[in-house]
Amino acid sequence: MKTSKYSKLVNLVNGLDNRKYLVLKEAIEKRDSVKFVARLLNNSSQDICCPHCKSYKLQKWGVRNDMQRYKCKECRRTFNALTGTPLAKLRKKGRWLSYAECLKNGLTIRDAAARCGVHKNTSFRWRHRFLKNAICIKPDKLSGIVEINEKVFAWSDKGSKKLKRNARKRGFKSSIQIPVKDKVFTLYCRDRSKNSYDKILSGFSANVLQREICGLITNDTLLCSQSKQVYIKYARQSKVRHGVLDLSSKEIVKKDILHIQNVKSYIRKLEIWMERFHGVATKYLNNYLSWFRELDEFDYKIDSKTILIRAMKADRYNTNHYR
Numbered sequence: 224m225k226t227s228k229y230s231k232l233v234n235l236v237n238g239l240d241n242r243k244y245l246v247l248k249e250a251i252e253k254r255d256s257v258k259f260v261a262r263l264l265n266n267s268s269q270d271i272c273c274p275h276c277k278s279y280k281l282q283k284w285g286v287r288n289d290m291q292r293y294k295c296k297e298c299r300r301t302f303n304a305l306t307g308t309p310l311a312k313l314r315k316k317g318r319w320l321s322y323a324e325c326l327k328n329g330l331t332i333r334d335a336a337a338r339c340g341v342h343k344n345t346s347f348r349w350r351h352r353f354l355k356n357a358i359c360i361k362p363d364k365l366s367g368i369v370e371i372n373e374k375v376f377a378w379s380d381k382g383s384k385k386l387k388r389n390a391r392k393r394g395f396k397s398s399i400q401i402p403v404k405d406k407v408f409t410l411y412c413r414d415r416s417k418n419s420y421d422k423i424l425s426g427f428s429a430n431v432l433q434r435e436i437c438g439l440i441t442n443d444t445l446l447c448s449q450s451k452q453v454y455i456k457y458a459r460q461s462k463v464r465h466g467v468l469d470l471s472s473k474e475i476v477k478k479d480i481l482h483i484q485n486v487k488s489y490i491r492k493l494e495i496w497m498e499r500f501h502g503v504a505t506k507y508l509n510n511y512l513s514w515f516r517e518l519d520e521f522d523y524k525i526d527s528k529t530i531l532i533r534a535m536k537a538d539r540y541n542t543n544h545y546r
């Protein structure tokens with residue numbers, strides 16, 4: 224833009240009435256936030272490789288929608304830092320950081336939508352895309368003393384248009400009241416380095432544990448649990464050293480080191496955190512468990528930029544789902 228034209232523009236801005244000035248200010252802020260997010264994403268992908276053939280032989284290939292594009296010298300295809308990631312094809316970049324902030328604060332889908340000025344369906348889609356990294360990344364092995372405990376949820380069809388069972392009148396005050404067919408067993412393991420693992424189990428037996436957490440607890444660890452037959456049998460079958468706390472005598476700590484206070488505290492915090500959602504559909508339960516695990520991993524101090532960058536880096540090189 225020529226200097227004379229620019230001066231005219233400045234004069235025009237100075238002459239705007241308050242309402243028009245606010246509209247202009249909002250448009251500039253929106254543009255700034257889009258550029259800020261795009262710069263953050265571009266700068267966080269220095270080690271980028273081709274999502275199609277995994278080659279590092281790339282050349283820069285212009286900028287589109289504020290994102291740097293690359294062309295692969297091997298397969299000749301073009302892409303940007305978001306191609307093949309959960310954030311690909313999502314719109315309204317300028318609001319992503321605000322949305323990540325909502326995730327950090329555990330806002331519901333509706334509240335996050337209102338806060339970011341997006342439709343609730345968008346809020347729903349963004350939540351699951353942003354959490355993809357947390358869902359994918361779980362420790363595959365725990366070490367040292369490993370505490371183990373379970374929690375039972377009642378099966379929930381929240382959000383479904385048709386219920387396949389009769390509606391419950393009052394819910395359940397404790398897991399004992401939940402009918403067996405409605406029980407959803409979730410397992411939690413935590414080692415003393417604060418690595419946490421959670422899993423929705425297909426049942427609650429030693430064989431299920433052996434099958435579904437295979438390799439997580441090796442025989443150089445010391446498993447610590449309450450004296451439940453499931454854990455005792457699982458430890459025996461897996462040949463894992465096992466410290467048992469006597470459930471009947473309400474034993475809390477044994478030999479000064481054997482306890483399950485860490486994993487119990489983790490589950491308690493999860494329960495408190497989940498209260499805000501007023502029930503979670505079972506089909507999305509894993510997302511919520513993963514979301515909480517990510518918050519816990521950062522000691523509940525994860526910042527919105529980290530959430531965004533982690534979401535971008537999830538599945539970067541092994542999926543085409545999001546293209």
Ligand SMILES: [Zn+2]
Nearest residue numbers: 273276295298
């Ligand atoms: Zn390539």
